[in-house]
Amino acid sequence: MTDPQTLATDTPSALARLMAGIAERHPHIAPGPVDDAPNPNEPGHPEYHRRRRADWALTRWQTATPPRYRHADATHPEVQAWADRVATDPDTAGNLLLTGTTGTGKTHQAYGALRRIAAAGPHVYEVRAITAADMYGLLRPKGSDRGAEEELRRLARVPLLLLDDLGSAKASEFTEEVTYRLVNERYNACRPTIYTSNLPARAASGGPDLTSALGERIVSRLSEDTTVVAMTGHDRRRRPAA
Ligand SMILES: Nc1ncnc2c1ncn2[C@@H]1O[C@H](COP(=O)(O)OP(=O)(O)O)[C@@H](O)[C@H]1O
Ligand SMILES: [Mg+2]
Numbered sequence: 001m002t003d004p005q006t007l008a009t010d011t012p013s014a015l016a017r018l019m020a021g022i023a024e025r026h027p028h029i030a031p032g033p034v035d036d037a038p039n040p041n042e043p044g045h046p047e048y049h050r051r052r053r054a055d056w057a058l059t060r061w062q063t064a065t066p067p068r069y070r071h072a073d074a075t076h077p078e079v080q081a082w083a084d085r086v087a088t089d090p091d092t093a094g095n096l097l098l099t100g101t102t103g104t105g106k107t108h109q110a111y112g113a114l115r116r117i118a119a120a121g122p123h124v125y126e127v128r129a130i131t132a133a134d135m136y137g138l139l140r141p142k143g144s145d146r147g148a149e150e151e152l153r154r155l156a157r158v159p160l161l162l163l164d165d166l167g168s169a170k171a172s173e174f175t176e177e178v179t180y181r182l183v184n185e186r187y188n189a190c191r192p193t194i195y196t197s198n199l200p201a202r203a204a205s206g207g208p209d210l211t212s213a214l215g216e217r218i219v220s221r222l223s224e225d226t227t228v229v230a231m232t233g234h235d236r237r238r239r240p241a242a
Pocket of ligand 1 (some may be wrong): 069105128
């Protein structure tokens with residue numbers, strides 16, 4: 001039996017002899033370049049596979065996004081940069097905290113960021129979006145068939161989470177406890193999260209802020225490694241004054 005080593009070293013010389021034979025018999029046939037590398041539209045090319053992942057992720061994004069925000073685009077440069085970091089390396093991207101008064105476009109930028117991550121074609125794309133008020137509802141006794149512990153576990157473990165309108169619900173020991181557990185578990189696991197709030201993280205003048213609404217231990221965790229973007233401008237839900 002021919003051992004594979006001999007065959008491997010023999011092959012090029014056999015091919016060379018064959019080519020030489022063809023050249024001798026058909027001198028007018030010049031060997032052209034052989035290009036069998038896949039192009040971006042063919043399987044095997046990294047760009048082809050990235051596009052397939054992006055299509056799949058964008059479908060998931062659509063499912064997680066309410067109709068009002070299905071055209072949302074992340075237009076804020078810092079939001080875009082954060083989304084790009086998540087797409088490249090979710091473990092080191094940190095969180096995004098969007099603050100600003102009602103109607104300044106926080107939820108729009110948040111869904112826009114999730115869409116931008118999907119469009120980059122990441123290797124993992126699992127996303128959940130929920131308002132803080134709905135989350136508290138879900139986590140109350142009888143709030144869900146799965147049970148509060150299982151719901152909290154799912155929210156804490158989903159690779160990408162949007163927790164919208166934090167600090168708006170009336171604070172209680174219960175809201176503080178579940179918010180702390182969620183923020184703390186995601187913080188420990190370095191899972192990127194988008195938080196939005198009508199309140200600033202810390203008001204300089206001692207006015208209402210996230211720290212007074214949620215407590216220091218929550219805000220210190222959700223603001224570490226966090227890109228804070230303060231949205232400004234008028235309430236987009238109202239027509240601008242003529
Ligand atoms: N950049 C934008 N381009 C177009 N429409 C926007 C933009 N930002 C916000 N909107 C629209 O303005 C309204 C208020 O935005 P939203 O993100 O819900 O505000 P917030 O979450 O800060 O209260 C929504 O109807 C949203 O679709
Ligand atoms: Mg909003």
